[in-house]
Amino acid sequence: MNASAVPFYRRVEDALANAPMRRAVQRTATHVLHTRAAALSRLDDADGLRDRARAIRAHTLSQLDRYLDQFVGTLETLGGRAYFAQTDDDAVRYIRDLVRTRGLRTAVKSKSMISEEIELNPALEADGVRVVETDLGEFVVQLDEDRPSHIVAPILHKSKEDVARTFRDKLGATDADVADVPHMTQFARRVLRSAFLEADLGISGVNFAIAETGGICICTNEGNGRLTTTLPRVHVALMGMERLVPTVDDLGVMLDLLARSATGQKLTVYSNVLTGPRRTGEPDGPEELHVVIVDNGRSDVLGGELAEILYCIRCGACLYACPVYQQIGGHAYGSVYSGPVGAVLTPALRGLADFHDLPQASSLCGACREVCPVRIDIPRMLLALRRRTVEEGESPLWVALGMQALGWTAKRPALFQTAGRLAAAMGGLAARDGWMQWMPGHLGAWTRSRDFPVPAAESFTSRWRKRHPKP
Amino acid sequence: MPVRPTRVQLLVTCLIDRFFPETGEAVVAVLERLGVAVEFPDTQTCCGQPAFNAGYAEEARGLARHTIDVLSASDAPVVVPSGSCGDMVIHQYAELLADDAPYAARARALAARTFEFTQLLVDVLGETDVGAVHTGRVAYHACCHGLRGLGVDAQPRALLACVKGARPCTLDEADVCCGFGGLFSVKLGDISAAMLASKLDRVVASGAETVAVTDVSCAMHMNGGLRRRGSGVRVRHVADLLAATGDS
Numbered sequence: 001m002n003a004s005a006v007p008f009y010r011r012v013e014d015a016l017a018n019a020p021m022r023r024a025v026q027r028t029a030t031h032v033l034h035t036r037a038a039a040l041s042r043l044d045d046a047d048g049l050r051d052r053a054r055a056i057r058a059h060t061l062s063q064l065d066r067y068l069d070q071f072v073g074t075l076e077t078l079g080g081r082a083y084f085a086q087t088d089d090d091a092v093r094y095i096r097d098l099v100r101t102r103g104l105r106t107a108v109k110s111k112s113m114i115s116e117e118i119e120l121n122p123a124l125e126a127d128g129v130r131v132v133e134t135d136l137g138e139f140v141v142q143l144d145e146d147r148p149s150h151i152v153a154p155i156l157h158k159s160k161e162d163v164a165r166t167f168r169d170k171l172g173a174t175d176a177d178v179a180d181v182p183h184m185t186q187f188a189r190r191v192l193r194s195a196f197l198e199a200d201l202g203i204s205g206v207n208f209a210i211a212e213t214g215g216i217c218i219c220t221n222e223g224n225g226r227l228t229t230t231l232p233r234v235h236v237a238l239m240g241m242e243r244l245v246p247t248v249d250d251l252g253v254m255l256d257l258l259a260r261s262a263t264g265q266k267l268t269v270y271s272n273v274l275t276g277p278r279r280t281g282e283p284d285g286p287e288e289l290h291v292v293i294v295d296n297g298r299s300d301v302l303g304g305e306l307a308e309i310l311y312c313i314r315c316g317a318c319l320y321a322c323p324v325y326q327q328i329g330g331h332a333y334g335s336v337y338s339g340p341v342g343a344v345l346t347p348a349l350r351g352l353a354d355f356h357d358l359p360q361a362s363s364l365c366g367a368c369r370e371v372c373p374v375r376i377d378i379p380r381m382l383l384a385l386r387r388r389t390v391e392e393g394e395s396p397l398w399v400a401l402g403m404q405a406l407g408w409t410a411k412r413p414a415l416f417q418t419a420g421r422l423a424a425a426m427g428g429l430a431a432r433d434g435w436m437q438w439m440p441g442h443l444g445a446w447t448r449s450r451d452f453p454v455p456a457a458e459s460f461t462s463r464w465r466k467r468h469p470k471p
Numbered sequence: 472m473p474v475r476p477t478r479v480q481l482l483v484t485c486l487i488d489r490f491f492p493e494t495g496e497a498v499v500a501v502l503e504r505l506g507v508a509v510e511f512p513d514t515q516t517c518c519g520q521p522a523f524n525a526g527y528a529e530e531a532r533g534l535a536r537h538t539i540d541v542l543s544a545s546d547a548p549v550v551v552p553s554g555s556c557g558d559m560v561i562h563q564y565a566e567l568l569a570d571d572a573p574y575a576a577r578a579r580a581l582a583a584r585t586f587e588f589t590q591l592l593v594d595v596l597g598e599t600d601v602g603a604v605h606t607g608r609v610a611y612h613a614c615c616h617g618l619r620g621l622g623v624d625a626q627p628r629a630l631l632a633c634v635k636g637a638r639p640c641t642l643d644e645a646d647v648c649c650g651f652g653g654l655f656s657v658k659l660g661d662i663s664a665a666m667l668a669s670k671l672d673r674v675v676a677s678g679a680e681t682v683a684v685t686d687v688s689c690a691m692h693m694n695g696g697l698r699r700r701g702s703g704v705r706v707r708h709v710a711d712l713l714a715a716t717g718d719s
Contacts, residue, residue, distance in 0.1 A: 016661055026669075084704060158713065323648045327665040358581060361659060363652025363666070366619035385527030399654065403522045407530025410485070410516040411537050420489040435698055445660025450695035453490055460483050460492035464511050 004334035035264025074214030078276025088118035112205030149330030152316035206239035219268035229407030297349035318368035340368035359385035426453035477690035497714035554617020604717035610679035
């Protein structure tokens with residue numbers, strides 16, 4: 001997960017100039033937020049369920065060592081293998097070794113954000129492995145050599161016309177093949193079916209791993225997860241080390257909220273729990289199951305002031321709800337995880353040096369906290385990251401000077417009033433009927449698109465003192 | 472609050488003090504009309520939120536201590552005509568001063584007797600009809616910190632519903648941020664402006680002549696954009712509407 005070569009402000013400019021992308025994002029976001037609200041309202045006690053889910057996440061993370069040990073133990077009893085990868089490189093190396101020792105040639109993948117995080121595809125392709133994304137959205141992303149712009153809906157930024165063009169240009173689809181969405185889906189299915197039959201490696205993510213049973217739960221809406229995890233002879237499941245639930249009952253709570261928050265569904269269409277590889281006498285399933293448990297910075301986040309971000313169950317609701325994300329989409333964030341959760345998770349895992357812009361990209365409106373199924377207080381953590389940004393000297397000089405000046409004058413009431421009078425006098429010179437159309441320096445970012453009011457000649461304080469003279 | 476207070480202290484906020492003094496006077500007028508005496512500790516300045524939100528904790532702490540000192544001279548409840556500054560005093564001070572036990576304790580005591588303006592009117596004083604008159608089409612936009620930090624939503628709506636002559640208009644997505652966000656509005660000015668444009672499209676579509684809010688910061692932002700597009704719609708603090716009685 002490396003920083004983008006293009007600076008943040010340029011990515012934002014590009015995003016804001018991309019009207020079709022913004023329309024697509026806003027249309028879907030508005031739609032999903034409404035279906036989400038409706039799906040939650042059909043629960044008897046949605047708020048109570050969210051409290052329970054949060055408690056489960058908090059409890060699991062407070063004893064993560066114990067639950068990881070339990071999970072690995074139960075998984076191994078079932079015949080699966082676990083590998084604990086401390087870094088992204090470790091995870092990639094383990095999978096490359098598997099590919100080499102098992103002589104694997106073709107990989108089918110269901111959706112996995114962590115595979116993006118560790119940048120697995122390019123490494124496998126460099127080794128000569130054909131990697132085929134089988135989630136429809138990810139399939140399109142791969143054809144376009146693009147990147148997912150949302151953790152659940154990877155092509156949120158594209159229209160159906162964009163997808164039709166891709167299928168025509170990259171796969172030779174005919175007009176009939178791309179006549180409408182059902183035809184495009186059937187077309188993709190035909191292409192993917194042959195890859196499934198050919199593949200000897202299946203790579204998936206993990207929505208939740210269950211400590212008590214050693215099962216891994218994978219949720220997909222297209223059924224591609226089932227084929228990915230059962231047809232090829234080797235299955236590699238990638239999971240962030242925090243993605244555990246203690247029991248099957250806990251899983252039920254999480255699944256109840258995940259689909260409702262992510263897509264407004266009651267349940268994801270295919271919610272599968274896989275318990276180990278194929279056993280003797282079973283007709284289906286992989287010969288080998290490897291669960292790669294990825295740390296990649298998470299241990300350092302546990303126990304700190306940002307630990308709560310590891311409660312995240314990757315539903316993507318905070319992205320839809322975020323008015324900043326709605327304007328700029330996911331790519332502008334320049335990280336695998338975008339939106340409010342990405343603005344905390346990315347600097348938490350990778351540091352602020354390359355990602356200090358992300359925690360600033362928020363008006364702190366709190367919409368993310370409001371929709372989060374596990375009530376993560378994202379604004380609180382954005383503030384913590386802004387404090388770190390100041391401590392690490394990454395805050396711009398003009399902001400530092402401004403805030404120090406505010407901190408100094410506002411402790412001196414008389415001086416504060418004088419400074420205000422001075423601002424009013426200066427503003428008055430530049431104004432037309434009480435409003436400025438231009439302001440100097442960084443303040444010009446306001447007046448580029450908005451008028452700014454001139455301070456009142458006489459403050460409330462001064463008017464009050466005149467009417468209430470002290471004896 | 473078991474007993475109806477007969478006097479309150481006004482934390483007017485630095486933005487109202489310097490930019491919109493008549494809104495401060497509107498707050499005083501409404502409270503006095505309801506028989507509540509208003510004290511104004513006149514050495515108050517800024518609550519420190521701009522520094523707090525920008526990550527300047529030390530500067531924010533200094534201003535928090537100053538504000539706590541200023542408001543501790545009297546034991547009267549504090550009224551703040553801003554959900555944003557109200558949230559700062561009520562929810563952030565104690566955490567910000569966690570390492571300073573004496574001030575943290577005073578911060579908690581202050582938080583317990585601090586109320587956003589419409590909360591004071593409705594939840595504490597039990598008033599919804601304050602005798603206000605305003606003729607025209609009025610919509611309501613829910614400012615973020617008041618809404619999500621303090622639960623301010625039903626109170627201003629109830630107050631506005633009692634304003635004589637006001638014809639209510641529905642503002643779609645009334646709870647979506649206008650894009651102000653303090654320093655965010657200049658640090659990421661283009662994103663802020665894009666958020667404002669979405670908001671103002673809905674404001675114009677609502678058919679309202681006036682949009683009522685509980686924070687002048689959001690009003691300033693939205694009015695700045697409305698003026699730039701040449702729209703005659705105006706955003707006003709709810710206190711400005713409540714203060715008008717029709718007799719001039």
